Amino acid sequence: xxxxxxxxxxxxxxxxxxxxxxxxxxxxxxxxxxxxxxxxxxxxxxxxxxxxxxxxxxxxxxxxxxxxxxxxxxxxxxxxxxxxxxxxxxxxxxxxxxxxxxxxxxxxxxxxxxx
Numbered sequence: 659x660x661x662x663x664x665x666x667x668x669x670x671x672x673x674x675x676x677x678x679x680x681x682x683x684x685x686x687x688x689x690x691x692x693x694x695x696x697x698x699x700x701x702x703x704x705x706x707x708x709x710x711x712x713x714x715x716x717x718x719x720x721x722x723x724x725x726x727x728x729x730x731x732x733x734x735x736x737x738x739x740x741x742x743x744x745x746x747x748x749x750x751x752x753x754x755x756x757x758x759x760x761x762x763x764x765x766x767x768x769x770x771x772x773x
Contacts (some may be wrong), residue, residue, distance in 0.1 A: 734742075
């Protein structure tokens, strides 16, 4: 049983590790401003105005996102570019092989028939 881990010692070591050293202690943060103004929870009339602004912002953002998605539909993806490059490479390879075969046939014909 001497090899068993003491859970309380492990937790203490972990807390010591997680806690900043006293010399590195940071000053406390200033208190956050209230969300709804001085009314502290009552409706002071400012919430409706903020909601209207948020709704306008959401609509403008939705319109911008729609325009971006429309533009992205016409943009080639990396898969499209890879496929086009692969197709073009095989066309070039085919053209070079065909040209080589034609030149070989022409040389053979000339060598055979010209005396």
